[in-house]
């Protein structure tokens with residue numbers, strides 16, 4: 001009787017044991033004859049004797065069936081369908097429990113179950129009147145119920161050869177009555193049953209059967225809903241994850257765009273500085289040598305002066321001859337050149353000084369807050385920073401109007417200007433094109449206009465470059481839109497510009513004709529509304545400082561492993 | 571003695587003035603503000619050394635040097651590079667346009683020594699061209715050496731070249747020097763990433779110790795700093811980036827071997843001795859180099875000597 005000692009039976013067994021003890025007086029007669037065929041034969045039931053005595057009729061002996069157990073034709077698909085609900089071994093859910101309870105009440109049975117049948121067991125998602133959680137499939141009533149479309153009803157198990165020897169019948173659980181309606185899903189698979197069970201024989205009325213079917217359909221519908229909800233939650237989680245990786249990727253890219261433009265700027269500046277540094281260094285070294293020569297000459301004149309005063313004329317004559325040779329070596333024209341080298345060296349140092357001042361102007365690192373700034377000079381310092389790109393290749397024409405000071409983040413606006421200038425320069429660079437003979441030109445115009453919204457500053461940056469194709473025109477402010485080769489452009493420049501201008505309460509727009517050129521127009525209010533970050537007055541205010549975005553991963557590095565083939569390109 | 575002629579090319583007049591000022595007492599100086607003027611001057615004058623800026627309008631420095639090489643390969647070509655002139659640097663290694671890269675701001679003394687060395691090289695080239703030197707036709711297949719830690723790469727190179735050359739394979743720098751001490755190697759192909767030494771250091775030492783061996787370097791990536799060292803210190807013949815065409819490396823190895831035989835038939839090049847420089851550390855003999863222990867020492871010593879050398 002191994003099945004009785006298995007733990008899965010224990011709760012059901014206890015329930016039925018209690019139940020039958022209480023109801024023993026009214027329990028129907030027990031088929032003693034059947035007992036000899038059943039597993040229970042080895043252990044005489046305490047209730048069997050009085051029951052047998054009370055029973056006036058000896059029911060016919062039903063022999064257990066030897067038919068094979070029923071298996072639905074579409075069992076594999078059915079199991080897959082059940083799997084897709086992800087419901088097995090999950091916690092109880094109130095909505096199912098309510099329906100199960102309703103089933104037990106409507107059918108007037110002490111026990112009702114929502115049973116789901118997988119490969120080797122039936123598992124109860126919901127249960128009333130028992131603590132059992134599952135039984136093996138091969139002794140279950142429900143395996144028969146899922147073969148049917150209608151309610152599968154066993155009024156008295158003892159009269160049915162399929163169940164007469166079933167341990168659930170002969171054992172402590174003492175099932176006599178069973179009725180189960182299949183839980184049929186939308187695809188027609190019977191996942192399990194909603195069933196009602198009683199330790200006494202019973203028969204459902206048509207209405208009860210109807211209700212049981214309706215309840216089963218409701219359970220199946222809820223199962224479906226539950227699955228859809230889970231799927232939605234899963235999709236939603238995935239979307240959220242994707243969004244968060246996207247956001248962090250974008251942060252990284254924005255960061256790397258900043259790094260890249262910083263890198264470009266530093267490279268350009270270093271180049272600009274190294275040129276004057278080159279000649280200043282060379283000149284100073286050479287002038288130093290010249291100074292040594294002159295010092296020797298001065299020393300020698302001093303000696304001559306001394307010889308003159310002391311009257312040592314022989315020595316003086318020798319010294320004069322010496323000196324003459326030395327002076328012949330140092331030709332006068334060379335000394336004149338020295339004058340020019342001094343002048344050029346000072347010019348060069350001024351050039352370096354200007355560049356550094358400009359860098360400071362441009363970045364304005366010391367100004368994190370809004371301040372009133374002269375946008376014309378912001379444009380100038382952006383132009384100087386871009387100088388390396390423009391030099392020799394592009395003419396810059398400026399039409400600066402008189403502008404009032406504009407309340408803004410100067411460094412951010414400079415970043416916008418540099419971006420527009422860089423784009424224009426790249427679009428107008430003629431080297432290697434059929435227009436190589438002509439020169440690229442960038443025009444920068446600023447003016448003040450009065451609109452209904454108040455005074456606004458207008459900045460136009462236009463070029464005579466290759467222009468933008470009409471189908472691209474609406475995309476250029478999108479992040480990552482670029483027509484430049486990998487490494488040349490990230491496509492973030494204009495999207496960042498757009499964001500910065502919007503932050504200032506301004507507008508940026510573009511017009512372009514392919515082959516003729518492009519014009520960007522920025523309009524800015526003189527005193528931007530504080531759509532910018534609220535300023536923090538108190539130091540102890542909790543600040544909502546965004547965490548530093550993670551730095552981009554280092555570029556791909558090859559490991560030591562190499563294949564033989566990878567050294568030849570062909 | 572007749573003054574030698576140096577041509578300076580830069581679009582910045584103050585640079586030309588400074589260079590003229592520094593060199594005019596010892597050389598004839600010509601200056602040009604762009605490539606076209608420079609080419610005219612080259613054609614009209616007997617120029618020994620050209621020093622050109624890289625970044626100039628119309629014609630870039632390395633393009634100018636390529637034209638100069640075509641006009642007269644004996645003219646020694648020096649490229650003045652700014653911070654962001656990476657383009658051109660790497661390519662100019664493989665086209666052999668450049669004798670030295672000099673970065674701005676330059677050190678006048680080192681530039682002076684470099685120009686002096688350039689003039690000497692020019693003279694030697696001209697002499698070699700005039701001397702009718704019967705090339706010693708190699709009687710047997712020339713020896714080539716391949717150095718790589720990856721034996722698959724070595725095997726691949728061996729398959730490619732075993733038919734035409736006597737191939738030697740080495741998995742490390744110390745193994746390579748063992749071969750170099752016992753065999754008259756004509757040309758060598760080495761990977762930059764080696765287990766026991768940096769490939770560039772290896773070539774620098776090789777250039778010092780075994781000058782006739784013509785080196786080719788294989789690398790994973792282009793890097794202008796490596797390229798500059800390869801030219802200035804290792805006098806590398808070619809710089810290959812993986813993966814490359816079989817044909818390209820076959821052609822390069824062939825040229826390298828021709829160059830080797832041209833080298834051994836002319837008088838040995840001794841840059842430092844001609845400039846009266848005594849090395850701080852005496853160069854090790856190739857035999858000594860074959861001992862594993864002294865390899866790191868030798869490489870370090872070579873690097874130190876390079877730091878001390880007066881030229882770029």
Ligand SMILES: Nc1ncnc2c1ncn2[C@@H]1O[C@H](COP(=O)(O)OP(=O)(O)OP(=O)(O)O)[C@@H](O)[C@H]1O
Nearest residue numbers: 423424427467476482483489490491492493494518
């Ligand atoms: N003045 C212009 N002339 C022609 N095309 C332009 C001009 N300005 C922008 N564009 C086009 O708009 C695209 C997007 O410009 P944006 O500044 O956003 O990115 P990018 O310049 O490609 O890259 P990055 O700014 O990161 O270097 C460019 O790739 C180019 O096709």
Ligand SMILES: [Mg+2]
Nearest residue numbers: 419423493494
């Ligand atoms: Mg851009």
